[in-house]
Amino acid sequence: MTALFSPLALGGMELPNRIAVSPMAQYSSAPDGCAGDWHLVHLGQLSYSGAGLVMTEATAVEPDGRGSLQCLGLYGDAQEQALGRVVDFCRQWGGARLGVQLSHTGRKGSVRLPWAGRGPLPVQEGGWHVEAPSALAADDGGPVPAELDEGGLRRIGQAFVSAARRAVRVGFDVVELHAAHGYLLHQFLSPLSNRRDDGYGGDAERRMRFPLEVAQAVRDAVPSDRAMGVRISASDWAEGGFGLDDAVAFAGALKSIGCDYVCVSSGGLVGHQQIRVVPEYQVPFASEVRRRTGMATRAVGMIALAQQADAIVRSGRADFVALGRAMLDDPRWGWHAAEVLGAAVAYPQPYARAASAAWPGARLVRPGAA
Numbered sequence: 001m002t003a004l005f006s007p008l009a010l011g012g013m014e015l016p017n018r019i020a021v022s023p024m025a026q027y028s029s030a031p032d033g034c035a036g037d038w039h040l041v042h043l044g045q046l047s048y049s050g051a052g053l054v055m056t057e058a059t060a061v062e063p064d065g066r067g068s069l070q071c072l073g074l075y076g077d078a079q080e081q082a083l084g085r086v087v088d089f090c091r092q093w094g095g096a097r098l099g100v101q102l103s104h105t106g107r108k109g110s111v112r113l114p115w116a117g118r119g120p121l122p123v124q125e126g127g128w129h130v131e132a133p134s135a136l137a138a139d140d141g142g143p144v145p146a147e148l149d150e151g152g153l154r155r156i157g158q159a160f161v162s163a164a165r166r167a168v169r170v171g172f173d174v175v176e177l178h179a180a181h182g183y184l185l186h187q188f189l190s191p192l193s194n195r196r197d198d199g200y201g202g203d204a205e206r207r208m209r210f211p212l213e214v215a216q217a218v219r220d221a222v223p224s225d226r227a228m229g230v231r232i233s234a235s236d237w238a239e240g241g242f243g244l245d246d247a248v249a250f251a252g253a254l255k256s257i258g259c260d261y262v263c264v265s266s267g268g269l270v271g272h273q274q275i276r277v278v279p280e281y282q283v284p285f286a287s288e289v290r291r292r293t294g295m296a297t298r299a300v301g302m303i304a305l306a307q308q309a310d311a312i313v314r315s316g317r318a319d320f321v322a323l324g325r326a327m328l329d330d331p332r333w334g335w336h337a338a339e340v341l342g343a344a345v346a347y348p349q350p351y352a353r354a355a356s357a358a359w360p361g362a363r364l365v366r367p368g369a370a
């Protein structure tokens with residue numbers, strides 16, 4: 001059996017293989033955070049991509065935790081019902097486990113759609129005043145967020161827990177916290193965005209405190225037959241920022257509170273980051289976090305080929321891999337990777353017949369497609 005197509009136990013559940021569809025914000029089709037037809041088609045097709053796990057895009061735990069007015073949310077009954085429809089579809093037709101990425105944008109919220117000029121969305125146009133650990137703008141010229149007080153922290157912590165309960169209720173197998181890419185939990189972790197002088201800022205331990213409180217509360221809300229994980233940025237790629245040693249310390253603390261995996265990404269906190277993007281550029285971070293914590297680790301970033309993904313898992317640099325753009329390019333990536341690696345993958349029932357002896361050639365994937 002190939003490493004990539006071997007099952008992976010995560011907490012009390014199992015992924016059928018080591019391929020995940022990475023969370024990808026769509027900025028579309030979600031008025032008031034309610035998943036729409038785009039999500040049904042987009043996540044629906046990815047649920048039968050051959051990946052063992054499909055993650056939703058960043059999904060806001062409260063309205064002000066969204067990025068834009070079309071970003072997904074899970075903060076009320078209407079949002080739960082809308083996302084539940086997508087989950088039901090994926091369950092019925094797809095073979096993948098499903099994960100939700102719970103998120104709060106903090107100071108990176110209230111933006112225009114990427115294709116409508118980006119930049120802050122003013123309150124007069126439906127935007128909102130953003131909040132963050134400290135009154136520091138994300139980018140020069142961006143809006144200065146209000147500093148969250150203890151009441152604000154409690155409100156957001158409860159919103160994460162309530163969204164996690166909703167996620168469990170609609171049937172997600174995996175609940176992941178977004179603590180990467182400069183969003184709220186990452187804003188607490190990094191000294192570049194957290195300048196608080198209360199118990200939630202200062203040294204590394206105090207900067208980890210709010211993300212760990214949220215992770216602990218969410219862990220308590222997610223039953224042990226589901227998995228709970230966290231996505232982190234292992235480097236801010238900026239002078240004086242959060243780095244690999246901090247990531248190892250944070251992952252170790254997550255492990256000790258019962259978190260099942262970390263996904264190791266990087267960057268996204270400040271505009272002046274200096275990232276050198278090459279194939280697999282974040283895999284060394286994942287590998288180091290895994291080696292130093294013994295925690296199940298997902299690698300991501302510029303992983304696009306079947307052999308490459310298989311080698312990352314086989315060599316023990318990560319336990320599983322997430323693919324973003326390669327899955328958009330080829331939503332049958334898992335079928336084609338299985339073809340290359342000589343592994344088997346489950347096709348959705350209406351298509352599986354086309355791979356059976358009932359049809360000449362008894363194959364579904366066209367020769368050379370991989």
Ligand SMILES: Cc1cc2nc3c(=O)[nH]c(=O)nc-3n(C[C@H](O)[C@H](O)[C@H](O)COP(=O)(O)O)c2cc1C
Pocket residue numbers: 022023024025026056057058101178180181231265300301302303322323324325326
């Ligand atoms: C369209 C798009 C939207 C994304 N949105 C999210 C997101 O909601 N949450 C997240 O953690 N990462 C997000 N990412 C980052 C991806 O999950 C992934 O880490 C990144 O694209 C690198 O992987 P790749 O080289 O396989 O695309 C997004 C990436 C893309 C291309």
